[in-house]
Amino acid sequence: MEMYWNWLVVTYLFLGGLGAGAYLTSFAAEMGWLGQKSGLKKMGYFIGGPIVGLGTALLVFDLGQGFHKPWLLWRLITNMSSVMTWGTIVLAVFIMVGVLKGYLAFINKPAPRAVTWFGALLATATGAYTGFLVSVIDAIPFWSSNIIPVIFFVSALSTGLSITVLLSHIIEKTESENSREDAVHLGLILAELAAVAVFMGLMVSGANGVVAQKSAALLISGKYAIVFWGIFIGVGLLFPLAVYALRLRTANRTENMTLAAGEMAMTEEEPPKHSYLTIITDAAVLVGGYSLRMMIIFAALPIWDGIKIP
Amino acid sequence: MSKSEKLSISRRRVLQMGAVFAGALAVGVAPGQLAEADSNTPKNPNQLGFLHDQQKCIGCRKCSTACKATNKWEEGAKWRRVIASGRPEVFLSISCNHCEKPVCASVCPVKAYKKRDKDGIVIHDKDICVGCKYCLYACPYHAPQYSEDTGRISKCHFCYERQDKGLLPACVEVCPTGALTFGRLADLQKTEGALAQAQWLPAPEITKPSLVVIPK
Numbered sequence: 001m002e003m004y005w006n007w008l009v010v011t012y013l014f015l016g017g018l019g020a021g022a023y024l025t026s027f028a029a030e031m032g033w034l035g036q037k038s039g040l041k042k043m044g045y046f047i048g049g050p051i052v053g054l055g056t057a058l059l060v061f062d063l064g065q066g067f068h069k070p071w072l073l074w075r076l077i078t079n080m081s082s083v084m085t086w087g088t089i090v091l092a093v094f095i096m097v098g099v100l101k102g103y104l105a106f107i108n109k110p111a112p113r114a115v116t117w118f119g120a121l122l123a124t125a126t127g128a129y130t131g132f133l134v135s136v137i138d139a140i141p142f143w144s145s146n147i148i149p150v151i152f153f154v155s156a157l158s159t160g161l162s163i164t165v166l167l168s169h170i171i172e173k174t175e176s177e178n179s180r181e182d183a184v185h186l187g188l189i190l191a192e193l194a195a196v197a198v199f200m201g202l203m204v205s206g207a208n209g210v211v212a213q214k215s216a217a218l219l220i221s222g223k224y225a226i227v228f229w230g231i232f233i234g235v236g237l238l239f240p241l242a243v244y245a246l247r248l249r250t251a252n253r254t255e256n257m258t259l260a261a262g263e264m265a266m267t268e269e270e271p272p273k274h275s276y277l278t279i280i281t282d283a284a285v286l287v288g289g290y291s292l293r294m295m296i297i298f299a300a301l302p303i304w305d306g307i308k309i310p
Numbered sequence: 311m312s313k314s315e316k317l318s319i320s321r322r323r324v325l326q327m328g329a330v331f332a333g334a335l336a337v338g339v340a341p342g343q344l345a346e347a348d349s350n351t352p353k354n355p356n357q358l359g360f361l362h363d364q365q366k367c368i369g370c371r372k373c374s375t376a377c378k379a380t381n382k383w384e385e386g387a388k389w390r391r392v393i394a395s396g397r398p399e400v401f402l403s404i405s406c407n408h409c410e411k412p413v414c415a416s417v418c419p420v421k422a423y424k425k426r427d428k429d430g431i432v433i434h435d436k437d438i439c440v441g442c443k444y445c446l447y448a449c450p451y452h453a454p455q456y457s458e459d460t461g462r463i464s465k466c467h468f469c470y471e472r473q474d475k476g477l478l479p480a481c482v483e484v485c486p487t488g489a490l491t492f493g494r495l496a497d498l499q500k501t502e503g504a505l506a507q508a509q510w511l512p513a514p515e516i517t518k519p520s521l522v523v524i525p526k
Contacts, residue, residue, distance in 0.1 A: 004443040004446045004447065004456065005443060005447075062442075062443075063440050063441050063442055063461075064439075064440065064441020064442075064443075064456070064460070064461025064462050065439070065440045065441045065461055065462060066440075066441075068441075068461050072420065072438055072439075072440050073440060075419075075420035075421065075438060075440070076419045076420055076440065076442075077419075078419070078420060078421050079416075079418055079419050079420065079421045081416045082416060082417050082418060082419045082444075083417070084417065084419035084442065084444055085419040088419060134447075136417070137417070137447050137448050138413070138448075138450075138516045139413070139447065139448055139449060139450040139512065139516060140447055143447075300447065302447075302450070302452070303450050303512045303513075303516070304450055304451070304452075304511060304512045306391070306393075306451065306452035307393065308393070308395075308396075309393050309395045309400075309402050309508075309510055309511075310395055310396065310397075310510050
């Protein structure tokens with residue numbers, strides 16, 4: 001089959017989710033949802049807008065007229081019945097608000113509450129948009145499911161959390177992986193696994209027709225089987241799942257011990273022995289997130305191939 | 311009447327209203343569905359469509375050749391295709407179906423597609439197309455065609471300029487057996503042996519295509 005959208009679009013969808021997720025990670029940290037000591041309160045704001053901006057720039061390369069007649073691109077916001085028009089507007093505004101919020105965080109100025117929350121709203125819309133872009137296409141049965149925006153959004157949160165942890169770790173050298181972050185990430189991965197299981201179950205069952213079954217078979221036993229089972233499920237979901245689960249268990253145990261040992265032990269900081277494991281785990285989450293977009297885009301079989309009639 | 315009684319009555323009222331509403335919804339929805347299933351009557355009585363008679367088609371491909379010559383296809387963009395089936399001497403000539411629900415137009419972010427009120431012809435303006443390729447996925451019939459050469463989409467426009475001058479669409483004009491004809495969709499649908507929708511083509515509900523096929 002012909003693939004009209006290539007790696008540029010895959011990367012764009014990935015980066016759209018990644019940037020949105022990064023913003024929402026720092027938003028969650030700022031709100032205190034990631035524990036009181038979270039070291040992720042800023043990095044996600046720094047990178048959220050720029051990452052989505054980078055993705056959008058890549059998309060221009062994919063447009064046939066991106067460099068031919070770039071002045072035509074303003075029209076991308078003209079058809080309000082097109083999901084792509086909505087996406088263009090949401091992305092453009094998110095990039096601006098995201099960069100503003102990032103700048104304010106960088107110079108340590110408190111952003112107006114409205115800006116922070118508007119940014120979070122736009123980030124949510126951006127993350128979901130990448131899924132709706134494909135889920136509204138009825139002629140591709142494998143895409144035509146409202147579960148795709150859910151999967152993409154959860155994956156956006158998960159990859160966004162990972163890139164924020166990763167960069168906070170490398171650039172800011174924060175050692176504050178708290179178990180709250182691990183718990184949240186564990187929850188996200190479980191949610192993603194559940195959503196993917198429901199989605200693939202539906203596609204395999206034939207609820208979306210024979211063509212969707214063929215698309216699903218490409219992932220389960222066809223040419224994307226290694227990517228699906230090995231990279232997406234294995235590296236991208238099960239491996240991080242195991243790491244977060246084990247680390248949470250250790251953390252719980254340590255906490256119990258510290259409680260038992262009394263106040264004294266509280267002041268003793270645990271050495272950052274998780275560093276390498278953190279880097280590898282978060283990188284695995286990113287690779288998994290990328291492979292998800294790749295499989296969804298590349299396994300899109302048309303409802304009719306336009307070549308065969310009985 | 312005690313307060314609680316009042317409350318229970320009003321609660322019952324709410325339930326009743328809910329039931330009435332649900333009933334109305336069911337009643338309202340059912341005839342709508344029946345009407346749709348009942349006929350493929352076009353909403354626009356002047357909607358034009360193509361009729362392809364597979365019994366008459368000899369697979370000479372004059373239609374696609376004439377289309378190419380008349381409309382000067384861009385490199386790689388096939389506006390009309392003649393598809394051979396697995397069976398001998400069975401063909402389908404297909405282009406854009408100028409659908410009642412043109413999904414190309416609804417997904418196009420730059421409004422490059424317009425459906426004419428006059429006759430329902432869907433016209434793509436390649437001069438404002440940005441080449442995002444979204445419509446290539448959206449159209450179940452592969453009518454929009456992308457040219458790597460020019461980086462934009464183009465597709466069958468039913469020779470609307472010829473039609474406006476009183477000429478026939480180029481493909482119809484050259485068909486030697488009368489297998490490919492066109493007319494008001496409502497009339498084409500009344501043709502003897504015609505299927506409003508060949509069952510092996512994508513489900514017509516997706517776009518409501520203006521194509522009638524007489525199968526062989």
